[in-house]
Amino acid sequence: MNLSALNFFRSLRKDNHQFAVIGLGRFGRSVSSTLHRLGYEVLATDIDEKRVSEALTERIVGHALQLDSTEPAALKEAGIFEFDTVIVAIGNYIQESIITTLNVKEGGVPHVVAKASSEVHQKLLKRVGADHVVFPEYEAGCALARTLTKPSILERFDLDPDNSIVELIVPDEFHAKTITELQLRNRYGLNLIAVSQDGKFIINPEPTKRLERGSAMVVIGHNKDINRLPI
Numbered sequence: 001m002n003l004s005a006l007n008f009f010r011s012l013r014k015d016n017h018q019f020a021v022i023g024l025g026r027f028g029r030s031v032s033s034t035l036h037r038l039g040y041e042v043l044a045t046d047i048d049e050k051r052v053s054e055a056l057t058e059r060i061v062g063h064a065l066q067l068d069s070t071e072p073a074a075l076k077e078a079g080i081f082e083f084d085t086v087i088v089a090i091g092n093y094i095q096e097s098i099i100t101t102l103n104v105k106e107g108g109v110p111h112v113v114a115k116a117s118s119e120v121h122q123k124l125l126k127r128v129g130a131d132h133v134v135f136p137e138y139e140a141g142c143a144l145a146r147t148l149t150k151p152s153i154l155e156r157f158d159l160d161p162d163n164s165i166v167e168l169i170v171p172d173e174f175h176a177k178t179i180t181e182l183q184l185r186n187r188y189g190l191n192l193i194a195v196s197q198d199g200k201f202i203i204n205p206e207p208t209k210r211l212e213r214g215s216a217m218v219v220i221g222h223n224k225d226i227n228r229l230p231i
Contacts, residue, residue: 008132010169010214012111012151013084017041019148020083021061022069022100024051027115028089030141033060038149045069045078047096069100072107081107085148088130089141091115098124105129113144152231154216165193165220171230175213179205188228190221 017040021032024046032044032055042061046052049066056064067074069090080086086109090097094117101114105128114130116122122133134144147153155167174182184190194201195209196216202209211217219226 008111009147009151009154012148014151016084018043018083018085020045020080020086021089022046022080022086022104023089023091023115024048024055024064025089025091027091027141028087029055029060031087031089031145034142034145035149036061038145040149043079043083045080069103070096072103075103075107080104081109083109085109085111085113087144088112088114088125091117091121094121094124097121098128101125101130102128113148150231159220162224163220163222164226165218166226167216167218168229168231170195170211170213170215170217172213173230174211174217176210178208178210180207182211184219188221189225190219190229192217192219194218 019035019040019042021028021042021044024032024044028044032042035042042063044055044061044064045067047066047068052064052066055061065078067078069075075081081104086104088097088101088104090100097114101112104112112130113132113134114125116125116133116135125133143156146156152169152171153166154169157165159165179192184192192205194203194217195205195211201218
């Protein structure tokens with residue numbers, strides 16, 4: 001994930017336990033089911049009543065409604081505008097996707113993630129207010145759900161089931177401390193690969209380098225050790 005996404009993920013509330021997903025295609029189902037499996041409350045909607053019924057029958061969401069998301073009144077009545085984070089998972093119907101994204105942003109939703117099917121689609125979604133745009137399918141949907149639930153983690157590359165390379169926002173506890181002072185290897189069993197500075201990454205930074213709140217850092221190590229970080 002590039003540094004331009006820092007502001008979006010930094011602004012997500014860590015205590016947010018509710019998400020709305022509009023569109024129950026493959027991507028919408030994967031986001032909904034992953035969030036639901038992780039214990040978060042999910043309201044999913046789709047214009048296709050069959051997809052809504054299937055989601056409820058298969059118990060991949062807690063709540064699901066059939067509605068036309070291009071109608072602002074329908075979104076308002078369903079309570080979509082009250083959510084902190086909404087995922088617009090309508091990727092293959094560009095007009096409906098753009099109108100829905102516009103409706104949700106105009107309804108006051110602070111964090112809107114939208115699925116794009118092309119670069120042009122991405123640009124249009126950005127124009128109408130999407131805060132973050134993704135090009136998914138199933139794997140990307142699961143990754144997005146994991147990122148939304150841990151907003152400090154910007155990117156994760158799984159080396160194997162137990163070890164990963166992770167890009168994350170520098171925790172507040174690490175602010176103004178040097179790499180030597182942090183003792184990441186001794187305290188957490190992690191190795192620091194890079195830190196961001198002025199929009200670029202410094203690879204293998206010097207031990208005297210001080211970390212800054214809001215910048216990014218990249219570490220490698222065991223997933224259990226990564227989970228012990230104060231994020």
